[in-house]
Amino acid sequence: MSNIQIVTDSTAYLTKEEIKNYNIKVVSLMVNFQGKEDDEGLPGEFEKFFNALKESQDFPTTSQPPTGAFAAVFQEAIDQGKEVIAITISSKLSGTYNSAIIGAEMIDAEKISVVDSQTSVASLKHMVIQAQKLANEGKTRQEILHYLEEQKRKMGIYLTVDTLEYLKRGGRLSTAQAVVGSLLNIKPIIQLEDGILQTVGKARGKKKALDMLIANIPQEVKYVYIPHILNEEGAKELQAVIKERHPQAKVELEVLGPVIGAHLGPKAMGACYLW
Numbered sequence: 001m002s003n004i005q006i007v008t009d010s011t012a013y014l015t016k017e018e019i020k021n022y023n024i025k026v027v028s029l030m031v032n033f034q035g036k037e038d039d040e041g042l043p044g045e046f047e048k049f050f051n052a053l054k055e056s057q058d059f060p061t062t063s064q065p066p067t068g069a070f071a072a073v074f075q076e077a078i079d080q081g082k083e084v085i086a087i088t089i090s091s092k093l094s095g096t097y098n099s100a101i102i103g104a105e106m107i108d109a110e111k112i113s114v115v116d117s118q119t120s121v122a123s124l125k126h127m128v129i130q131a132q133k134l135a136n137e138g139k140t141r142q143e144i145l146h147y148l149e150e151q152k153r154k155m156g157i158y159l160t161v162d163t164l165e166y167l168k169r170g171g172r173l174s175t176a177q178a179v180v181g182s183l184l185n186i187k188p189i190i191q192l193e194d195g196i197l198q199t200v201g202k203a204r205g206k207k208k209a210l211d212m213l214i215a216n217i218p219q220e221v222k223y224v225y226i227p228h229i230l231n232e233e234g235a236k237e238l239q240a241v242i243k244e245r246h247p248q249a250k251v252e253l254e255v256l257g258p259v260i261g262a263h264l265g266p267k268a269m270g271a272c273y274l275w
Contacts, residue, residue: 002023003083004082005082005085006131007024007026007087007100008025009029010027010259011029011121011260012120012125014026016042023132026042027073030062032061033049040258053265059170060262062259062262065099070086070099074108083112084104085144088116088117089124090119090196091118092194097114100114116195119155119192120260121157122225122272123157123272123274125225126151126225126272127148131144159191159264160189160190160268161265162231164181164182170262185205186203213238221248223249223275224252225251226251227253228253229256229264229268236253
């Protein structure tokens with residue numbers, strides 16, 4: 001058993017099986033929706049939320065995990081004689097990184113490393129699982145931290161949406177922009193770069209939007225993950241095209257949960273790639 005405990009947050013969207021098999025600790029972000037605050041949850045638990053989102057005029061708000069939640073997980077690992085590496089969602093998307101930093105200072109900062117992944121969703125998940133595999137191989141904390149810093153420079157995420165409604169409701173588009181964009185069937189291309197989500201392009205129609213996603217995947221890619229929201233059929237179609245163009249790459253489907261997905265809405269999907 002490794003003497004390093006890997007910790008992450010819920011936006012990595014690890015499944016229950018992955019959490020158990022890799023012995024990764026997950027600290028959940030919080031979602032406030034329709035007057036109730038709860039943990040974000042895990043893959044397999046998101047469909048009810050997104051179906052309710054479609055029917056509701058309420059828009060969810062999210063918050064980072066309480067500092068005490070990180071501190072409790074860190075303390076448990078330290079009590080077991082382990083060092084800790086916590087890998088979080090981009091600090092420019094959430095206060096989760098800062099919450100983990102404060103939690104580490106409360107326990108034993110010398111034995112705990114907190115890493116700003118500068119990413120989220122499937123790319124974060126990949127980094128977390130690879131870090132745990134390295135820990136299981138007996139790599140030191142410094143060796144794993146070096147891997148994580150190197151991987152940050154070799155990844156990208158592009159996303160697109162089925163409807164502009166949720167970008168409007170989340171404040172990322174004005175009502176006028178959403179109305180005009182919908183009339184013209186505009187699909188924005190959203191990139192996560194340097195830890196920031198930003199619109200980097202627009203396409204007319206779903207097919208052209210997906211073509212733009214695919215065009216951004218580098219030839220030397222090793223892993224491609226296709227995160228989606230209630231759109232497995234569309235994600236599988238995209239998976240088939242990417243496999244044909246990049247036969248050397250491992251291409252898998254993933255899901256998006258409420259914290260990230262609420263701003264994109266049902267049927268959204270994208271491509272997370274690493275090389």
